[in-house]
Amino acid sequence: MITLLAFIVTLATLIVIHEYGHYRVAVACGVKVLRFSVGFGRVVWRHVRGETEFVICALPLGGYVRMLDEREGDVPAHEAHRAFNRQSLWRRTAIVAAGPLANLALAVLLYASAHWIGVDEAKAVLGSPAPASLAERAGLRSGDWVRSYAADDGDWVELDSLSDLRWQVTQRALVGQPLTLTVTDARGRNPRQVTLELQRLESREVDAALARRIGLGGPYSEPVMGEVKADGPAAQAGLRKGDHVLRVDGAMVADATELRERIRQSAADGVGRAMTWTVERAGQTLDISVRPRATPDGARSVGRIEAYVGAPPEMVKVRHGPIDGLVKGAQRTWDVSALTIRMLGRMLIGEASVRNLSGPLTIADYAGQSVQQGLAYYLGFLALVSVSLGVLNLLPLPMLDGGHLMYYLFEAATGRPVSDLWLARLQRGGVAILLLMMSVALYNDVARLLGLH
Numbered sequence: 231m232i233t234l235l236a237f238i239v240t241l242a243t244l245i246v247i248h249e250y251g252h253y254r255v256a257v258a259c260g261v262k263v264l265r266f267s268v269g270f271g272r273v274v275w276r277h278v279r280g281e282t283e284f285v286i287c288a289l290p291l292g293g294y295v296r297m298l299d300e301r302e303g304d305v306p307a308h309e310a311h312r313a314f315n316r317q318s319l320w321r322r323t324a325i326v327a328a329g330p331l332a333n334l335a336l337a338v339l340l341y342a343s344a345h346w347i348g349v350d351e352a353k354a355v356l357g358s359p360a361p362a363s364l365a366e367r368a369g370l371r372s373g374d375w376v377r378s379y380a381a382d383d384g385d386w387v388e389l390d391s392l393s394d395l396r397w398q399v400t401q402r403a404l405v406g407q408p409l410t411l412t413v414t415d416a417r418g419r420n421p422r423q424v425t426l427e428l429q430r431l432e433s434r435e436v437d438a439a440l441a442r443r444i445g446l447g448g449p450y451s452e453p454v455m456g457e458v459k460a461d462g463p464a465a466q467a468g469l470r471k472g473d474h475v476l477r478v479d480g481a482m483v484a485d486a487t488e489l490r491e492r493i494r495q496s497a498a499d500g501v502g503r504a505m506t507w508t509v510e511r512a513g514q515t516l517d518i519s520v521r522p523r524a525t526p527d528g529a530r531s532v533g534r535i536e537a538y539v540g541a542p543p544e545m546v547k548v549r550h551g552p553i554d555g556l557v558k559g560a561q562r563t564w565d566v567s568a569l570t571i572r573m574l575g576r577m578l579i580g581e582a583s584v585r586n587l588s589g590p591l592t593i594a595d596y597a598g599q600s601v602q603q604g605l606a607y608y609l610g611f612l613a614l615v616s617v618s619l620g621v622l623n624l625l626p627l628p629m630l631d632g633g634h635l636m637y638y639l640f641e642a643a644t645g646r647p648v649s650d651l652w653l654a655r656l657q658r659g660g661v662a663i664l665l666l667m668m669s670v671a672l673y674n675d676v677a678r679l680l681g682l683h
Contacts, residue, residue: 232602238290240612242268244333244619245293251332252295252325253282259321262298262312269293297325319638326634333620334563340613342559347606348549351391352449355416355544357487363445364431368424372484373416373450380410390548392449399444401569403428404576416450449543451486455509462536463502467520469537470511477508486540497524497533559613566617574625628660 245268256263262281269287277284297314298305305313314322358372359365376395378386389395395411402409406429414421431443453475458464475483483489496503504521522533550558600611626636633656637648648656 236600236608240615241290243612244336244616245269245290247332247336247616248329248619248623249293249295251328251330255328256295256297256314256325259317259325260312261314261317261321261325262309263295264298265294265296267294267296319642323635323638326631326638327624330620330623330631333616333623334567337563337566337613337616337620338556338559340559340609340616341562342556344606344609344613345548345550345555345558346552347609348547349604349606349610350545351393351548353544353546354389354392354395355450356392356446357448357450357485358491359445360447363443364426364428365445368426369422370413370424370445372488374413375416375418376411376413377418377421378412386412391546394548396446399426399428399446401565402426403431403444404569405572406431447487451540451543453483453486453489453539454541456538456540458538459536462534463521463523464535464537467507467518467535469507469509469518469520469535473509473511475507475509476515478505480506480508490539493522493535493539494532496522497531500524500531502533563613563617566614567621570618570621574621627663628656629664630660633660 249266249268253263253266264281265283265285267285267287269290270292271287271289273285274288275286296302298309298312299314300310301315310316314325317325354376356365356370356372356374356376359370376389378388379395379398381387389398399409408429409426411424411426412421413424426444428444455464455469455471455473455475458469458471475489477483478489478492483492492505496505502522502524504519507518507520509516509518520535522535524531525534600608623630624632624635626632637653641647
């Protein structure tokens with residue numbers, strides 16, 4: 231129920247803001263607006279205010295603003311000057327561009343609001359990097375605190391949290407650029423520089439496989455036992471909550487990430503292999519034999535001990551002041567917009583997988599998850615979708631706002647509008663492209679839910 235409600239609120243907010251951008255600029259330009267609609271199909275709510283009818287329709291997957299236009303019906307002579315098609319080129323351009331720009335402006339405010347509210351995020355102290363990953367080859371190790379990164383202009387920029395680090399890594403990976411980091415130990419001592427050679431990756435998809443190749447896993451967590459499920463392998467072995475794991479089969483354990491991986495690998499052949507754990511309990515050192523239970527995980531088996539492994543990671547409160555928060559909101563909106571355009575461009579030329587396209591099911595799922603994490607997380611998610619909607623509508627595709635802007639660019643260059651014949655042809659092509667994109671996005675949604683991606 232929370233997921234459905236969050237999805238409806240997300241769609242309604244973004245649609246209303248988008249259409250309000252068109253509506254507000256149209257009114258400012260003197261164009262008569264006949265209808266402001268949220269959704270398509272049968273009208274379920276109607277309200278007339280002034281000369282505009284505001285409606286909500288049964289299918290809430292979009293919206294539209296219907297303006298007085300001689301191409302769509304008879305217009306009284308005394309109102310002809312208020313028709314959209316009679317407006318100057320710059321006014322028509324402003325009205326069409328206002329919708330996507332409203333979404334981008336909303337994203338700035340949403341990101342800024344999330345920064346003002348503040349969120350609790352994991353400190354950028356790393357767990358064990360994945361074996362043979364870029365992070366391991368770069369020299370990163372468990373307990374490293376990543377303090378800053380080198381920006382494109384050469385300046386060093388401080389990192390607020392682990393999620394901030396992951397964002398910078400993802401951006402550089404998708405454009406094939408290395409990322410240089412300043413790293414210290416967990417107490418902030420012994421600074422050094424490391425470089426993640428992200429240009430070596432073939433990043434066709436932003437997925438778990440890309441994250442594994444980079445090697446930045448979860449935050450650093452002490453190898454301490456949490457809640458132990460009764461009658462599970464951990465309980466049967468005699469493990470207790472609070473046990474600090476020092477060694478497994480004589481080898482030192484760096485952190486909870488490494489311990490969890492050893493547990494998983496203990497049943498790689500389909501049978502749980504007994505391990506000797508050396509743990510510290512109430513000042514005493516004990517050797518305990520632990521045999522994880524083999525559990526199917528897709529096409530292979532992994533070990534499980536039915537206990538929570540790892541102490542909670544160290545958290546930091548990420549919050550910014552009014553001006554700094556607004557600046558960071560604008561910067562994040564710009565970064566996400568540029569990243570979205572680059573990804574779409576790479577998908578178009580085959581350098582990125584179309585699996586990166588997401589549809590309504592994924593949006594609904596993430597909306598529900600972000601709501602449960604708190605207001606600031608939901609605002610950040612809403613901003614991300616708002617940026618995507620704004621950028622998508624600016625694409626030069628017929629049926630989208632960007633397609634109309636493309637027509638106006640042709641008109642500005644040639645001095646004449648696109649002919650009705652070509653408009654009809656382009657509209658049909660635009661519908662076909664949009665249907666194809668929607669079909670691929672929906673397929674990706676279903677595939678993710680079924681675990682096929």
